[in-house]
Amino acid sequence: xxxxxxxxxxxxxxxxxxxxxxxxxxxxxxxxxxxxxxxxxxxxxxxxxxxxxxxxxxxxxxxxxxxxxxxxxxxxxxxxxxxxxxxxxxxxxxxxxxxxxxxxxxxxxxxxxxxxxxxxxxxxxxxxxxxxxxxxxxxxxxxxxxxxxxxxxxxxxxxxxxxxxxxxxxxx
Ligand code: FES
Numbered sequence: 001x002x003x004x005x006x007x008x009x010x011x012x013x014x015x016x017x018x019x020x021x022x023x024x025x026x027x028x029x030x031x032x033x034x035x036x037x038x039x040x041x042x043x044x045x046x047x048x049x050x051x052x053x054x055x056x057x058x059x060x061x062x063x064x065x066x067x068x069x070x071x072x073x074x075x076x077x078x079x080x081x082x083x084x085x086x087x088x089x090x091x092x093x094x095x096x097x098x099x100x101x102x103x104x105x106x107x108x109x110x111x112x113x114x115x116x117x118x119x120x121x122x123x124x125x126x127x128x129x130x131x132x133x134x135x136x137x138x139x140x141x142x143x144x145x146x147x148x149x150x151x152x153x154x155x156x157x158x159x160x161x162x163x164x165x166x167x168x169x170x171x172x
Contacts, residue, residue, distance in 0.1 A: 049149065049156035052090070055097060058155060063091035063113055063129070065102060068159050085159045088146055089113065093130070097150060099157055100132045100143035108164050111143065118143060140167040 050068060058064050068085045087102035087110060100118070102111045109122035117135065118127040125137030132143030147158040161172040 049147070049158045052155040052157055055150045055153055055155050058090045058097050059092055061092070062115075063089045063118075065089055065113070068157065070159070086161070088157060088159075089118065089143070090148065090155070090157075091129075097148055097155060099146040099148040100127075101146055101160070101162070103144070103161070104139060104164075105134075105141050105144060105162065105169075106137070106139040106165055140165060141169060144169060 050070060052058075052066055052068075065087055067087050070083045070085050071081060073080050073083045088099045089102050089111070090097055090099045092098075100111075103109075104111050104120040104122065104125060106120065106123055106125050109120050111118050111120050111127065113119070113129075117129050118132065119125065120127075120137065120139070123138050125139035126135040127133060127139070127143045128135055132145065134140070134142045144160070144162045146160060149156045163170045163172050
């Protein structure tokens with residue numbers, strides 16, 4: 001009978017330890033699920049190239065404007081399908097295809113094509129057809145080139161956004 005309090009104390013401690021251990025086992029995955037996205041790099045644009053279809057579509061003597069749609073975007077806790085990222089101008093240059101972002105490097109309006117050169121309707125910047133170089137207007141640089149590859153006859157374009165209204169080309 002003399003050791004009864006010790007046994008009770010031991011049982012209390014053991015019960016607490018077991019309960020605490022079980023609590024940790026249950027809580028750890030939940031905490032990880034809740035906190036984990038905050039520790040990941042936020043992805044706002046896909047790093048994977050986007051398939052734009054057969055390369056023949058872009059052959060010819062005029063540039064073609066295409067909307068760039070990401071099949072899937074993940075951003076922290078959320079994800080979305082078929083997200084329009086922007087638009088690009090694709091044209092043949094010799095036996096290659098080249099792509100420019102259709103986002104004006106001045107303040108981000110959509111750049112059009114007038115049959116001879118690229119031009120922005122917002123503040124009238126103009127860009128050379130051949131290489132996208134700035135010709136006139138307030139834009140401090142030419143159109144931003146985008147990475148384009150032809151793989152098995154299909155155009156794969158990697159989208160990128162750049163900081164606006166500066167001469168240096170810098171990813172946004
Ligand atoms: S946004 Fe294109 S010239 Fe200003």
